[in-house]
Amino acid sequence: MFIMTKRKNQLDLYVEKTEKFAGYLIKRRHDNIQKSLVRPLYQEALKCLFYVVVLLVDTLIPLQIYVDFPDIINVVFALIVLIIFLYIEMRIYNILWGKNGRWSLDKYKKISEENKQNSN
Numbered sequence: 001m002f003i004m005t006k007r008k009n010q011l012d013l014y015v016e017k018t019e020k021f022a023g024y025l026i027k028r029r030h031d032n033i034q035k036s037l038v039r040p041l042y043q044e045a046l047k048c049l050f051y052v053v054v055l056l057v058d059t060l061i062p063l064q065i066y067v068d069f070p071d072i073i074n075v076v077f078a079l080i081v082l083i084i085f086l087y088i089e090m091r092i093y094n095i096l097w098g099k100n101g102r103w104s105l106d107k108y109k110k111i112s113e114e115n116k117q118n119s120n
Contacts (some may be wrong), residue, residue: 038108047097054089056080 028087062078062085069077096102 009024035105038105039103043097043103050093050096058085058089 033058062082065081066074068074094101098104099106
């Protein structure tokens with residue numbers, strides 16, 4: 001009896017954790033969609049294009065370095081190049097879409113709030 005109730009409680013806890021996590025993911029996706037509607041479409045397209053370029057650069061160049069250099073140096077050099085690329089890409093992202101970036105969400109939220117106040 002005790003083993004059965006303990007197992008059922010563990011299953012209930014697992015189901016509850018899974019439901020909470022799924023709810024969190026759904027809420028986060030909804031928030032991301034709402035945020036993407038604030039910016040102009042061309043900026044969202046450029047952001048997606050930036051992600052694609054980052055993925056290509058961060059995979060192809062370190063892999064090519066890994067193939068071209070001798071055995072011991074290739075792993076270290078590929079990791080160093082990957083870290084340098086990631087740093088540069090994070091800086092570019094923060095300059096354009098970061099909190100104080102050129103196309104930040106806060107700027108567009110302020111503009112939309114001003115437009116709402118002016119229309120009233």
